[in-house]
Amino acid sequence: MANKEIVIEPVTRLEGHYGIHADADLTAKRYVDAHSYVTMFRGWEIILKRREPADAIWITQRICGVCPYPHALASVEAVDMVYNAPPPPMGILLRDLMHGAEQLYDAVLGCFVLEGPDYSQQIVEKSNPEWWEEAKKTKAPNSEFHGYQTIAEIMTALNPLTGSLWLRSLGLAKLGRKMAALLGGKHPHVNTLVPGGVAMTLTPSDLEQYIAMLSQHIAFSKEFIPLFDDLCDFILSMGYEDSGERPMNLLSYGAYEDPSAYTAKYEDMTNWGLKRKISPGVVVKGELITRDLVEISVGVREFVNHSYYTEWTSPELEEDPLGNPLASEHPWNKETQPEPGPPRDWKSKYSWATSPRWQHWKKNGEIHVLEAGPISRLWITALSGNGSESTGKSLRFTLPRATIVGYPVADEFTFEWKIPEKVNTIERVRARAYYHAYSAYASLSQLLQATELIKKGQTKVWNKYKKPKHGVGVGMVEAMRGALAHWVVMKKKKIHKYQIITPSGWNAGPRGPNGELGPYEEAIVGTPVTEPSPEEELLGVDVVRVVRSFDPCLACCVHLYTGDKNVRQIDII
Amino acid sequence: MTNIHVVWLQGQGCTGCTVSFTNATHPSLADLLTGFIAPAEGVILDFHQTIMLPWGEQAIQVLDEAQEGQLDPLVVVVEGAIPDESTARETGGFWCLSGEKDGEPITFSERVDRLSEKAALMVAAGTCASYGGIPHGRPNPTGAKGLLDYLGRNWKSALGIPVVCVPGCPVHGEHLAEILAHAVLAVREVLPLPELDKEHRPVHIFRHTAHENCPRAGLFADGKNSHEFGEPNCMGLLGCKGPIAHCDAPKRGFIEGVGGCTTVGSPCIGCTEPEFPDRPYSPFLAKAPASFFIVEKIHGIGGSLGAVWSRIKRRKI
Structure with a gap:
């Protein structure tokens, strides 16, 4: 039987404007080709040019309203560096508390509202009737924690707009954002990050309210993770382990600072990176090859061979401030200009997203396609041996007792996320759920450090700074969806260049310079077609499950910056 | 009571207004969807890219129905700015797409054009949709505009209602939920339409400045x-x-x-x-x-x- 082609646009239940083209071999019942493309452009980095570097903290959050906070954090760290404005310890901890709050909300949103419905009764009964029959008979092993007796009950609870889990998740997601608004003024788009710390008047009751809200998330984690373990194990048992599989090439920038290590100086970045609770790192073919943030940053490349931009010429910066060589494809050097082209021209340019890659510049110069996301950062942290939680094979941590009306599991609970055998659709979803528990754990740890500071009277949240005239900065953090970095070059106190590579940029990009597939594309190729009658009508449910397992945030990955010369051309366009 | 159909379109936005909308409490998103009290019942969210179950063609079919007038009365909520596609066409491309029809991509601005012809009410959710927001920030590389300038300040819906702007970056969830609930009650003649200021903002929400409303103003x-x-x-x-x-x-x-x-x-x-x-x-x-x-x-x-x-x-x- 011949191949069947499918174009899905828009892919719904994700952030942004996105389409996917895939080819299915209906004899082998596998997808054999895929093109991932983004269909919206706004021109963020052009808009940023010649503004105050600090304005980027507010402007870049508005790239994405689902995950605004990590943009603020990456931006403020880049601006801290370029302004030479290290914050006091309480300022660093408050930033992390907002980060934790956003991750708590975003994990719930991702698992229940964006991806969860793909495994809901409404979808499964139609697209995978044999799963549904089995789910009705299968007891949920962790029902003592979450209360659902069978897998089918879980699936029904995930139905959008009506399911009990879907509806309940709205409240929990809102609670996470409320925690961010408590310290950030609002969410989406927190208002309190400034170079040198935070702009908020901290009182002990803020921390008291934060912990009261955090305790609900701690309690919810004890239902949420067992529930997703049951769901994920069931789907895998239906033979879904090949769905979305791609090589173990992973990237993390790390998260949650040690307030005594973060100095906002580039030369100290390796050190503060290693002290983050979530470890930075690059994994290639399952092996952790570096944990050094400076090495990771210097190795980043961005290609536009299949994106609606024209190539740039010579590099402006040949070395970073430590004397490491900078390639012309490095974000501090990149010069990009948009050139809108026709849609779906697979041989040429077909996406507004670019193709970020990582070069192992210190060793063999090989260029790798890396995947960002909760699975990558948990994996890298588990391998790192960083802190007592990392066992080398897993991450093990305990959430304390939290007794709250409406949450059935009060007792202390130990979680263990084990490095899975494969990087695939279901393990990405599972890792996202586990990151909810880890975020609660990390937030609690940062909060306890903040209360210690209050006891010592160290409540200063902001340091004055004297802005230099020129400089470069980089801020590298983990957004919910993975590695996010902002690079800034300041000249005459204004933004000369501002560049952003987002996690969905890493994941959703089109083919690279050598025709190698982007991570979504790699993950779709080889994915089995499980629909009952694809010959009559191919719905593409397996494709959208793969794509959504990455939790795409497409507004994030589309933006660009240009050099001075190019702005004039923009005016002409 | 006739159902009121809501189509939520996303252009050059960041989904922040959608997320913020879910922050609303009285009414909440769930309240609006379930119809919290008899006169507010029957609000159907026919299309919202971020939360709807269908994808691809099945999703776009809803927009086609709305364009053909099958969803009536129709409330269109716009999130995100509207770019000027004529500049992208010069190099054979586009700035922002909104699905396809018979294999041909449809631009977001075209979608707004067609739906605005059928809409009983156009609501701009957030500053991008109202006035252009960050996409229209200097030097406005994509020629982005808000609904107010895109449709024109004198534009009126089929029911004679001008564009209602609920600005904010993102929109305040409660502002939007209240205005949508208010609009539904107005269509059903329970409340009068909200009075708008010269920037088309509801006066009862946007009359005072942040300074006048600030707890630190006394200081x-x-x-x-x-x-x-x-x-x-x-x-x-x-x-x-x-x-x-x-x-x-x-x-x-x-x-x-x-x-x-x-x-x-x-x-x-x-x-x-x-x-x-x-x-x-x-x-x-x-x-x-x-x-x-x-x-x-x-x-x-x-x-x-x-x-x-x-x-x-x-x-x-």
Whole structure:
């Protein structure tokens, strides 16, 4: 039987404007080709040019309203560096508390509202009737924690707009954002990050309210993770382990600072990176090859061979401030200009997203396609041996007792996320759920450090700074969806260049310079077609499950910056 | 009672207004969808890319039905700015797509054109959809506009209603939920349509500035200013644009009363205003224009003298 082609646009239940083209071999019942493309452009980095570097903290959050906070954090760290404005310890901890709050909300949103419905009764009964029959008979092993007796009950609870889990998740997601608004003024788009710390008047009751809200998330984690373990194990048992599989090439920038290590100086970045609770790192073919943030940053490349931009010429910066060589494809050097082209021209340019890659510049110069996301950062942290939680094979941590009306599991609970055998659709979803528990754990740890500071009277949240005239900065953090970095070059106190590579940029990009597939594309190729009658009508449910397992945030990955010369051309366009 | 159909379109946006909408409490998103009380029942969210179950063709089919007038009465909520596709066409491309019809991609602006012909009400959710927001920030590389300028300030819907703007970056969830509930009740003649100001904002929400609504305004009047972030006084010297931005978030808070930009101690950046993110709102940490403070101080002195005089006068009430 011949191949069947499918174009899905828009892919719904994700952030942004996105389409996917895939080819299915209906004899082998596998997808054999895929093109991932983004269909919206706004021109963020052009808009940023010649503004105050600090304005980027507010402007870049508005790239994405689902995950605004990590943009603020990456931006403020880049601006801290370029302004030479290290914050006091309480300022660093408050930033992390907002980060934790956003991750708590975003994990719930991702698992229940964006991806969860793909495994809901409404979808499964139609697209995978044999799963549904089995789910009705299968007891949920962790029902003592979450209360659902069978897998089918879980699936029904995930139905959008009506399911009990879907509806309940709205409240929990809102609670996470409320925690961010408590310290950030609002969410989406927190208002309190400034170079040198935070702009908020901290009182002990803020921390008291934060912990009261955090305790609900701690309690919810004890239902949420067992529930997703049951769901994920069931789907895998239906033979879904090949769905979305791609090589173990992973990237993390790390998260949650040690307030005594973060100095906002580039030369100290390796050190503060290693002290983050979530470890930075690059994994290639399952092996952790570096944990050094400076090495990771210097190795980043961005290609536009299949994106609606024209190539740039010579590099402006040949070395970073430590004397490491900078390639012309490095974000501090990149010069990009948009050139809108026709849609779906697979041989040429077909996406507004670019193709970020990582070069192992210190060793063999090989260029790798890396995947960002909760699975990558948990994996890298588990391998790192960083802190007592990392066992080398897993991450093990305990959430304390939290007794709250409406949450059935009060007792202390130990979680263990084990490095899975494969990087695939279901393990990405599972890792996202586990990151909810880890975020609660990390937030609690940062909060306890903040209360210690209050006891010592160290409540200063902001340091004055004297802005230099020129400089470069980089801020590298983990957004919910993975590695996010902002690079800034300041000249005459204004933004000369501002560049952003987002996690969905890493994941959703089109083919690279050598025709190698982007991570979504790699993950779709080889994915089995499980629909009952694809010959009559191919719905593409397996494709959208793969794509959504990455939790795409497409507004994030589309933006660009240009050099001075190019702005004039923009005016002409 | 006829159902009211809601189509939520996303253009050059960030989905922040959608996320913020789910922050609403009275009514909440779930309340609006279930119909919390009889006159507000029967609101159907036919299309919302971020939360709907179907994808691809099945999803786009809903928009086609709306364009053909099958969803009536139709409320169109727009999130995100609308780019000028003519500049992208010069190199054979596009800035923003919204699905396809018979294999041909459809641009977002075309989608807005067609749906606005059938809409009973067009609501701009957030500053991008209202006035262009950050995409239209200098130098506006994609020619982005808000609905108000895109459709024209004199545009009226099939029911004779102008564009209703609910600005904010993102929109305040409660503002939007209240306006949508209000609109539904207005269509059913339970409430009058909200009065709009010259920027098409509902007056009852946007009458006062962030400064007038700020819990620190009393400290300002008393001459107490913060000189460093973290201090509990007025942030006028640290870049606050509250005096020139219309917003009630400082009074209302942001989520269930929690937050509020100036409330917690951060400077207002003027995100509800048509000029945002350009001057006079940015640079965000630069002080607001002095003229306002001079006028305000004159008003303040007049007000204080009046207050003193009325206290000296014999009590008359």
